[in-house]
Amino acid sequence: MKRVHLTLFNSLLLLTLVIIFAVGCSSSAPASSVAPSAPTNPEVILATTTSTQDSGLLDELIPIFEKQSGYIIKPIAVGTGAALEMGKKGEADILLVHAPSSEKLLVDNKTVINYQLVMHNDFVIVGPSSDPAKIKNEKKVVSAFKSIAENQSLFISRGDDSGTHKMEKNLWTKADIQPAGTWYQESGSGMGQTLNIASEKEGYTLTDRATFLSNSKNLQLEIVLEGDASLLNIYHVMQVNPEKFSKVNSAGGKAFVDFMIHPDIQKIIGDFGKDKYGQSLFFPDAGKKMEDL
Amino acid sequence: MELIWQGIKEAFRLIINGDPEVFGITLLTLKVSGTATLLSIIIGLPVGTLIGLKEFPGRRFILSIFNTGMGLPPVVVGLWVSIFLWRSGPFGFLNIMYTPEAIIIAQAVIASPFIIALTAAAFQQTNPKLRLQIRALGTTRLQYLFLLLNEIRLPLMAAIIAGFGAVISEVGASMAVGGNIKGYSRVLTTATVLEVSKGNFDVAISLSIFLSLLAFTITMLLTMLQQKQQGG
Known part of the structure; x- marks a missing residue:
C-alpha cells in the first residue's frame, strides 16, 4: 500500500517539480513585454x-x-x-x-x-558547377528551363505551393513545358531543405537570392542564371x-x-x-x- | 565529420556560456512536455484503469482505438488541434492558438493513448486469481485498486516514460499549433528544424544534443524511480 503511494506520488512529484522549476526559471512573458502604450488587443x-x-x-x-x-x-x-x-x-x-x-x-x-x-529581391537558378544543361550562357529563364527539360537534367522543385513554387510553375508555363519524369523531382519542403537536396543530388533549382546566400556556405551549388526581369x-x-x-x-x-x-x-x-x-x-x-x- | 565536431563544440560553447536563448528554449520544452505528460496521466490513468478492469460492450474496440492512437503521427494531431483552436474553429474564442498552451494540449493528446493503452494492458496482465484473492480479503474498492496499482507499478512507469518520450521528441504538432515563435513558443525540436532550414547545421546539431541530453536526464530519473521500487 504505502509503496504504491510512493511510486505514483514520487513520479508525479518529480514531474511537478520539473515543471515548477521550468516555470520559475523562464520568464513566462514573451521577450517583448515592454509596452509603451499597451494596446487593448496587443x-x-x-x-x-x-x-x-x-x-x-x-x-x-x-x-x-x-x-x-x-x-x-x-x-x-x-x-x-x-x-x-x-x-x-x-x-x-x-x-x-x-x-x-x-x-x-x-x-x-x-x-x-x-x-x-x-x-x-530576385530569384536565381542555381545548379552544380558542372552545369550539365549548359545554361550559364543563357540570358533568358525560359530558354534555360527548356534546355534543362531537353537534357533531362535533374531539377528539384519545392512542390509545396509556396511563392517560390508558384513562380516556378509560372516559368514552366511560359516555357511551354509540362515538367514530368524522373528528372523533375518535388521536395515538398522549404527552400533551405530543397537547396540541400539539390546540392546533394547535383540538381538545379529555383531559389530566392536571400535564402541561397544565407545557406551558400553549406552548398555545392552556384548561380547559373540571374538578372532576367521575369525573376x-x-x-x-x-x-x-x-x-x-x-x-x-x-x-x-x-x-x-x-x-x-x-x-x-x-x-x-x-x-x-x-x-x-x-x-x-x-x-x-x-x-x-x-x-x- | 568536421561538421559533427563543430556541432559538439557549439553545444559545449552554448552550455558553458549559458546562452540565454537556448536556455529559455530548453526550459520551455521541459515545461510544455512535462505539463502535457502530467495532463495525460490525469486523463489516461482513470480511463486506462476502467478499460483494463471493467467488462463492458465495445471494450476491445475502444482499446484498439487507443492502441492505434499510440502510432498517431504528431503532424495529424497538430492539424486537428489547429482546426479546433483556430479563430474560425469551435474553440477559437479561447484565443490560445500559437501559444505554449496550445502545444500542451496537442502533446497531451499525443501522450494520452500511451498512458491509457499501456495502463489497460498492465491491469489485464495481473493474475485473475490474485484479483480474486485480494477481493476475498474483504478490501474496499479503493484498497483493491491501490493494491493492484502496486502490482503494475513497473509497467505504469514504463507508460509514463513512453508518453514523455513521445511528446518531447515530436515536432509536427508543436510547429502547427505553436507556430515556432521566437522567445515564446519555440521548443527544441522546432528550433532544430528552423536552424536546419537556415543552414546553421552546427547550431542544429548542438540543439539536438541538448534535446537528447534533456530527454535522457528525465527518462533516467523516471527509470531510477521505477527500478528503486523493484523487488522489495
Missing part, C-alpha cells in the same frame, strides 16, 4: 513566408516594431500558399507574402485591405479585412503595415545582410508601383 498574428524568417529579416524587424508600438507580433512562417489560406480564413491579421498573382484575388474580393508593396520576387504586406472577420486585430495590423513602409524601416530592410554577405538581400520598394520595378 497580439498580432503575421502569416508570412519561410524566406523572411530563414533569412533573419523578421528577427531584425519585429523587435523594433514591438518596442515602438507595444504590440506583440506572432510570426507564423509557412509557405505563401498556406499564408494566403490563413488570410482567407481570417486566422491571421497581416500577411507578408510574395505571389502577386495569387494575392490579386484576395485584394479583388476584399479579403485583404491596405495592400502595400514592401520590397523585392523578380516581389513582397507585399497587407491587412486581413477586419470587416470580413470580426476577430482580426485591425489596429495592430494597420500599425504593422505602416511600420513596414516607413522610410526608416525601409532603410533597415535595404541594409539588411550587407555586413554578412556583402550585398543586400532585399531592396526596399515602398511607394513604388509594381510595374516600375
Whole structure:
C-alpha cells in the first residue's frame, strides 16, 4: 500500500517539480513585454513566408516594431500558399507574402485591405558547377528551363505551393513545358531543405537570392542564371479585412503595415545582410508601383 | 565529420556560456512536455484503469482505438488541434492558438493513448486469481485498486516514460499549433528544424544534443524511480 503511494506520488512529484522549476526559471512573458502604450488587443498574428524568417529579416524587424508600438507580433512562417489560406480564413491579421498573382484575388474580393508593396529581391537558378544543361550562357529563364527539360537534367522543385513554387510553375508555363519524369523531382519542403537536396543530388533549382546566400556556405551549388526581369520576387504586406472577420486585430495590423513602409524601416530592410554577405538581400520598394520595378 | 565536431563544440560553447536563448528554449520544452505528460496521466490513468478492469460492450474496440492512437503521427494531431483552436474553429474564442498552451494540449493528446493503452494492458496482465484473492480479503474498492496499482507499478512507469518520450521528441504538432515563435513558443525540436532550414547545421546539431541530453536526464530519473521500487 504505502509503496504504491510512493511510486505514483514520487513520479508525479518529480514531474511537478520539473515543471515548477521550468516555470520559475523562464520568464513566462514573451521577450517583448515592454509596452509603451499597451494596446487593448496587443497580439498580432503575421502569416508570412519561410524566406523572411530563414533569412533573419523578421528577427531584425519585429523587435523594433514591438518596442515602438507595444504590440506583440506572432510570426507564423509557412509557405505563401498556406499564408494566403490563413488570410482567407481570417486566422491571421497581416500577411507578408510574395505571389502577386495569387494575392490579386484576395485584394479583388476584399479579403485583404491596405495592400502595400514592401520590397523585392530576385530569384536565381542555381545548379552544380558542372552545369550539365549548359545554361550559364543563357540570358533568358525560359530558354534555360527548356534546355534543362531537353537534357533531362535533374531539377528539384519545392512542390509545396509556396511563392517560390508558384513562380516556378509560372516559368514552366511560359516555357511551354509540362515538367514530368524522373528528372523533375518535388521536395515538398522549404527552400533551405530543397537547396540541400539539390546540392546533394547535383540538381538545379529555383531559389530566392536571400535564402541561397544565407545557406551558400553549406552548398555545392552556384548561380547559373540571374538578372532576367521575369525573376523578380516581389513582397507585399497587407491587412486581413477586419470587416470580413470580426476577430482580426485591425489596429495592430494597420500599425504593422505602416511600420513596414516607413522610410526608416525601409532603410533597415535595404541594409539588411550587407555586413554578412556583402550585398543586400532585399531592396526596399515602398511607394513604388509594381510595374516600375 | 568536421561538421559533427563543430556541432559538439557549439553545444559545449552554448552550455558553458549559458546562452540565454537556448536556455529559455530548453526550459520551455521541459515545461510544455512535462505539463502535457502530467495532463495525460490525469486523463489516461482513470480511463486506462476502467478499460483494463471493467467488462463492458465495445471494450476491445475502444482499446484498439487507443492502441492505434499510440502510432498517431504528431503532424495529424497538430492539424486537428489547429482546426479546433483556430479563430474560425469551435474553440477559437479561447484565443490560445500559437501559444505554449496550445502545444500542451496537442502533446497531451499525443501522450494520452500511451498512458491509457499501456495502463489497460498492465491491469489485464495481473493474475485473475490474485484479483480474486485480494477481493476475498474483504478490501474496499479503493484498497483493491491501490493494491493492484502496486502490482503494475513497473509497467505504469514504463507508460509514463513512453508518453514523455513521445511528446518531447515530436515536432509536427508543436510547429502547427505553436507556430515556432521566437522567445515564446519555440521548443527544441522546432528550433532544430528552423536552424536546419537556415543552414546553421552546427547550431542544429548542438540543439539536438541538448534535446537528447534533456530527454535522457528525465527518462533516467523516471527509470531510477521505477527500478528503486523493484523487488522489495
